[in-house]
Amino acid sequence: MKADEYGAAIERVLRDATEPLTASEITAQVGCSRQRVYTWLQANEARLRRTGKDRAGGALYAWAGTTHTSIPMSDTPTMSVKSFFVDDGEIVIVLVGPDGSTYHARPAT
Numbered sequence: 615m616k617a618d619e620y621g622a623a624i625e626r627v628l629r630d631a632t633e634p635l636t637a638s639e640i641t642a643q644v645g646c647s648r649q650r651v652y653t654w655l656q657a658n659e660a661r662l663r664r665t666g667k668d669r670a671g672g673a674l675y676a677w678a679g680t681t682h683t684s685i686p687m688s689d690t691p692t693m694s695v696k697s698f699f700v701d702d703g704e705i706v707i708v709l710v711g712p713d714g715s716t717y718h719a720r721p722a723t
Contacts, residue, residue: 620646624654625677634665634674666692693717 623644627645637655651655655675665674690712696708696716707719 620644620650621654624651625658628662628675628677631676634676636668636670636672636674640675643705 623646624640627640627643635643637648637651640651640655644651661678663676663678665676668674693709693711695712698705698707700706701720704721709717709719711717
């Protein structure tokens with residue numbers, strides 16, 4: 615596999631992933647160096663989302679067009695962003711709690 619084909623393979627792995635991946639997981643699936651993965655992640659950060667960290671502290675990456683739930687950094691449940699809307703000129707974020715409850719986060723007044 616040529617060096618320029620690694621980028622396409624990294625993109626394919628991230629697009630096809632059902633959960634966010636760490637750089638180590640991407641390296642293992644693509645078969646290239648971790649340095650190559652980090653270089654690609656840095657060059658394509660506008661197309662990616664950081665969704666938190668795994669238990670070992672590694673950053674988790676997901677393709678920006680996908681909706682992955684965040685993975686808790688510890689055993690503590692987390693909330694995830696479902697969507698957003700504009701109400702009276704203010705952005706309101708719709709959050710989903712660990713029990714499925716929906717919350718609206720509004721700017722402080």
